[in-house]
Amino acid sequence: MPQRSQGAYARGGARPPKKGSPVPVVIGVLIAIAVVAGAALFLFPRIFGGDSANIEAGQQVSITIPEGSSSDAIATILVDNHIIADSGEYYAAVKKLNAEMSLKPGDYQFETLQDPLSVVKQLVAGPNLEGVKLTVPEGKTVEQTAQLVEDAYGISADEFISQAKASAYAGDYPFLADAGNDSLEGFLYPKTYTFAGTPTADEVIRAMLDQYQLDVVDAFDFDAGRATISATYGIELSDYELLTLASIVEREGLNADQRAHVASVFLNRLAGKGDFAGRPYLQSDATLMYETGGAVTAEDIQGIDSPYNSYQNAGLPPTPICSPSSEAILATLEPTDSDDLYFYITQDEEYFSQTYDEHMQSWE
Template sequence: MKRARRTPTGAPVARRNATRRRPTRPAAPAAIIISSVLVLVLAGIAIFVVPPIHRAVFGSGVASGQEVRVTIPDGSGGDTIAGILVGAHVIEDPKDYYAAVTALGAEQSIKSGSYQFTTGQDAESVVRQLMEGPNVSGLKVTVPEGLTVSETAAKVQDALGVSADDFIAQAKASTYAADYPFLDGVAHDGYDTLEGFLCPKTYTFEKTPTVDTVIRAMLDQYAKEYAALDFSGAESLIKSRYGLDMSDYQILIMASIVEREGLTDEQRLNVASTFYNRMRDGMALQSDATLMYETGGEVTASDIQTIESPYNTYKNSGLTPTPVCSPSKNSLKAALAPADTNYLYFYITSDKAVFSETYDGHLAAIGENSQ
């Protein structure tokens, strides 16, 4: 459905990409080659010429000696590292960075991770620290509720310097099922993901962790906080109230949709009830939240009509094949023990929440609250 439209609604990200064989490309025309060379020349000007000119005319605008923290992601090249350091005003000229790297023979010795530097620092001292490794202890990453695997990977890379691409590639249920029983059977029908299981929390690591270390910390937290909940009792309640047979994984999927739809804990209890009622009555969920997982952005009327995907719950009945985010504990509790209502529709905005038992009532709520 939609918030502020016709049925329930939600939010974002993470597409599945099909692997396709690329046709052999013909040789690039001379004009394209010249254009590419021009782009590289302009990029070089942007990195090595523009900053010094800008400083000479305007100054850096940042006082020296201020403490700043920067993170160098895994696999970063020289231009990326220089750009990060210049952007944080640790050094002011990328040429100084490259000169220091050459002078110290540091080309193959730079380590990824989080560092504490000061603005206006001597380039050689910066490079020496990058060779020694991260100097920030107790590295932290905060993973909010409602993030997808891809969004979590980006947070981890920004905070810890762990490659987002490596994180996404590693975040497969089959990789961890042997050590975490709640993942048994999650990899199915071409879907092999930890979506929904990367527990929201602030995590602290003594040093730059590996991808595996980060993922295991999140799964350990899920086991501690979520898997201890009474899924069995909830499944009995849902069966008796709605006539639905739900597995632990299906309840997690429901919780992820509820997370994206409701804005408060009270709303989430009613959103969960609405969705269970619709499933009981054989109605499609009609949730923007599930389709936004496919599109990565706002859902249009055209998307609803044309996108053929199991995440399009306007075209398909029942739940999606995987969660659409990692839900909060309260969203999971709402999916485990929803409010007992007859609601079939809801209209939720930032300051309005109206639940209705009939479509006419739903239309009236939209009319009254969308002026």
């Protein structure tokens, strides 16, 4: 700690101070050390416990920013891949460029420990990495998705199916905690994906689960949907059961209005209303088609012993039967207010009825 010169006192005409206790000096030194250490921790966070100190700058890194990613989610991806060393610099660059609403999803190639301002400018400009697209339509099963992945990237369908186990991902994706049969059925979100080079089955699955988190978990209010269904139908359904019902609604309806109405029909059946009093059976061909892989016959309904035969088993099947669209999920969470128990839907016609007699008359 610097000492005052004696001349300073002499010029003021004051006597030099008496020598006092060393305690104030010691305290001052400790304060100075603390200030310096605090500054170092602020300015050089990676030196104190981070891992970027071991990362070589200038290495090529390819990343995918999922559609719908928030600025915070993007910051996490950039830091985790060592493209930037500190999220604070990223936020400063976003603010400087007023870019928060202009960051684009897609595939990018950056370098490790890149200048954050240049990274944000590229995110505003858009993807700079071309890749092979994978389009997964709504209503596809895990097996059908696996075939699409094989066609796009050459990853064998068997390898993909073997990798697609809920237990392999539940630790990173809490929404998989209640998945039945160790299955990812229903969670491989339908979307168009682009991967640089040849991805692994794990990378494809994680991209789909990331998208499910963004477009389903973060986008929909399952608590409000459960409360509405409980109050209207007297049924308590978990998030997983709602997803399962949405997958059936996806396959039975053709548009948003139909799906919301179909959802109310199935909820009325599960509640045991009207003709279904005391026997809450879905009676859905779509659930049995998950077993048969094709059209369902009267013989199938009577003869197939399967938990997916909703004519013989009450309640919901053990897993979803496909990956439903956001439209089908919303229809399930916000069903039409009706007392209908039957429906008949074709490409050209739709009929909803409260009794079996009405139902038979509607399409005969």
